[in-house]
Amino acid sequence: MTGKTPQPSMVVQPGDVRYPSLSRGFNQRWIGEPEYVVVVRSSTEAKEALQKAVREEPKNPKRTRITVRSGGHCYENFVCGDDVRVILDVSQMCNIEYDPKMDAYCVEAGASNWHTYSHLFPVSGRALPGGSCYSVGLGGHITGGGYGLLSRQFGLTVDYLYAVEVAVVKKDKTVELVVARRDDRENPDLQKLWWAHTGGGGGNFGLITKFWFKDPPTPPSRVRLAGIAWNWKDLTKNDFTALLNSFGAYFRDNQDKNTASGKLFGILALNHHSNGQIGLTAQVDIDDPGGIAAMDDFIAKMNHGMSAEATEMRTFMGERPSLGTLKIPRDMPWLTATQVLDSSGEDQCGKYKSAYMRKPFSTKQIDAMWAHLSKDGPYRDYNNPQSLIQIDSYGGAVNAPPRDTAARQRDSIMKMQYQVYWTATDQHEPKYLDWIRKTYQATFADSGGVPKVGTKQDDLATDGCYINYPDVDLNDTTTWNRSGQPASTLYYKDGYTRLQEVKRRWDPLDIFRNSQSVKEQKAQ
Numbered sequence: 445m446t447g448k449t450p451q452p453s454m455v456v457q458p459g460d461v462r463y464p465s466l467s468r469g470f471n472q473r474w475i476g477e478p479e480y481v482v483v484v485r486s487s488t489e490a491k492e493a494l495q496k497a498v499r500e501e502p503k504n505p506k507r508t509r510i511t512v513r514s515g516g517h518c519y520e521n522f523v524c525g526d527d528v529r530v531i532l533d534v535s536q537m538c539n540i541e542y543d544p545k546m547d548a549y550c551v552e553a554g555a556s557n558w559h560t561y562s563h564l565f566p567v568s569g570r571a572l573p574g575g576s577c578y579s580v581g582l583g584g585h586i587t588g589g590g591y592g593l594l595s596r597q598f599g600l601t602v603d604y605l606y607a608v609e610v611a612v613v614k615k616d617k618t619v620e621l622v623v624a625r626r627d628d629r630e631n632p633d634l635q636k637l638w639w640a641h642t643g644g645g646g647g648n649f650g651l652i653t654k655f656w657f658k659d660p661p662t663p664p665s666r667v668r669l670a671g672i673a674w675n676w677k678d679l680t681k682n683d684f685t686a687l688l689n690s691f692g693a694y695f696r697d698n699q700d701k702n703t704a705s706g707k708l709f710g711i712l713a714l715n716h717h718s719n720g721q722i723g724l725t726a727q728v729d730i731d732d733p734g735g736i737a738a739m740d741d742f743i744a745k746m747n748h749g750m751s752a753e754a755t756e757m758r759t760f761m762g763e764r765p766s767l768g769t770l771k772i773p774r775d776m777p778w779l780t781a782t783q784v785l786d787s788s789g790e791d792q793c794g795k796y797k798s799a800y801m802r803k804p805f806s807t808k809q810i811d812a813m814w815a816h817l818s819k820d821g822p823y824r825d826y827n828n829p830q831s832l833i834q835i836d837s838y839g840g841a842v843n844a845p846p847r848d849t850a851a852r853q854r855d856s857i858m859k860m861q862y863q864v865y866w867t868a869t870d871q872h873e874p875k876y877l878d879w880i881r882k883t884y885q886a887t888f889a890d891s892g893g894v895p896k897v898g899t900k901q902d903d904l905a906t907d908g909c910y911i912n913y914p915d916v917d918l919n920d921t922t923t924w925n926r927s928g929q930p931a932s933t934l935y936y937k938d939g940y941t942r943l944q945e946v947k948r949r950w951d952p953l954d955i956f957r958n959s960q961s962v963k964e965q966k967a968q
């Protein structure tokens with residue numbers, strides 16, 4: 445730079461070198477054609493950009509939505525849909541500092557997970573128990589109730605959320621910056637707005653500019669990472685059943701966050717047989733004197749009853765590359781381990797589905813998964829090595845929240861994520877969508893093809909879906925969701941009416957909307 449180059453405009457329009465990059469999501473299925481994208485660098489710029497956008501008339505009546513992007517990792521087209529007129533991009537807002545007035549750490553909404561880990565921990569010794577994908581942005585991640593490998597030990601990120609700064613649009617279209625605190629007893633409406641940001645999902649109520657976190661936890665100084673795999677060619681149905689039973693039983697029986705086994709986090713990647721392997725990754729706190737024994741016990745239990753021998757990972761596991769070196773467990777500082785696991789994968793096209801599990805899998809569910817992953821079922825000749833059912837351990841501290849939040853699923857022991865990836869030039873997208881839809885539908889065949897939310901009476905094993913893994917198929921009540929429960933119930937359970945109340949109060953013009961956003965009136 446010579447110093448003579450003028451500062452480029454922060455408004456990016458078609459023809460600008462930045463436009464192709466800034467008008468698409470991380471998921472390459474979502475490429476918008478907005479009139480413009482605004483890169484905002486402060487709360488004031490965010491407020492002004494939103495004010496300008498809401499006062500303009502759309503040039504194209506088919507493109508009317510104003511959306512907000514932080515990390516751009518939304519699974520569905522909520523940010524970069526072809527009906528989007530303006531994208532407000534907060535990704536440059538990633539400052540992190542201790543705010544003495546709030547007695548809390550202030551993190552701007554554009555910060556990514558990795559930015560937050562690498563900038564908060566070195567100055568404070570604290571960390572948010574957030575996701576392992578480094579490039580996920582806090583704007584969506586926190587608001588949806590983000591979780592990660594520290595969550596069984598410390599709970600959800602939103603369990604530490606103290607306040608949030610949001611630019612909201614009033615009925616007369618004026619934009620106001622408000623700060624919503626969890627203990628604002630003088631203004632219950634603001635307190636409710638805070639609550640809505642503890643799991644209500646991004647893109648619903650306003651443009652978030654800042655989060656404040658109070659007393660975020662101190663992560664372990666050292667952890668042990670382990671990773672093993674089993675080759676599909678050696679795997680029998682008995683092995684598969686034994687592994688899923690062991691995984692479910694382990695996390696049913698180890699839910700005390702004060703024990704080493706209760707802190708242990710496991711991720712099982714059940715890849716389709718065309719991948720060649722299924723894999724298991726685990727992390728445990730080894731500041732805890734029982735940590736190493738807990739990991740040994742966990743690995744032994746997962747191998748119990750398996751005729752297939754565990755080996756090193758040689759294939760990618762969903763969005764993660766293979767972690768072959770972890771066959772022999774490695775001990776390392778927590779931040780290093782977080783970096784080892786922080787892969788986001790290649791930016792590809794993807795489709796995802798989710799499920800909360802309150803109990804180990806039933807035989808019927810295991811049979812359905814086997815049928816859709818192995819050579820024994822309808823997908824024998826299907827070929828996509830990046831088709832998988834990922835099962836994360838859950839619960840522990842997540843199930844003992846310090847206060848009421850909008851993240852309602854608080855008694856699950858596992859969280860499932862169905863995933864499939866492909867590149868934009870691959871002609872077989874319909875096949876991949878068919879695989880993921882039918883696999884999910886078959887797993888939850890007894891409850892209308894989705895993991896229905898249970899009641900105290902029926903004591904179902906399932907408890908709905910995760911709003912940070914959105915799936916628009918849940919809106920399809922004739923084919924993919926025949927549970928009788930709308931998507932809003934599957935995501936928010938009994939919290940939905942409160943979210944609707946917040947929507948009415950804080951986004952009366954429904955400026956912030958997408959195909960699964962909170963609707964002011966009736967459930968979708």
Ligand SMILES: Cc1cc2nc3c(=O)[nH]c(=O)nc-3n(C[C@H](O)[C@H](O)[C@H](O)COP(=O)(O)OP(=O)(O)OC[C@H]3O[C@@H](n4cnc5c(N)ncnc54)[C@H](O)[C@@H]3O)c2cc1C
Pocket residue numbers: 469470511512513514515516517518519522523534553554574575576577579580581582583584585588589590591592645646647648650651652653763787788789912913958
């Ligand atoms: C590779 C990968 C790994 C992941 N791993 C995990 C994991 O380990 N744990 C986990 O919990 N989740 C995980 N997720 C899911 C992730 O939490 C969600 O996709 C999250 O919503 C992404 O947030 P974002 O800001 O990056 O996305 P964006 O696409 O920017 O936004 C997502 C939604 O939030 C809204 N939003 C974003 N910023 C703002 C803002 N400033 N104000 C208002 N609304 C806003 C958007 O409008 C959109 O509706 C993963 C996702 C990916 C792609």
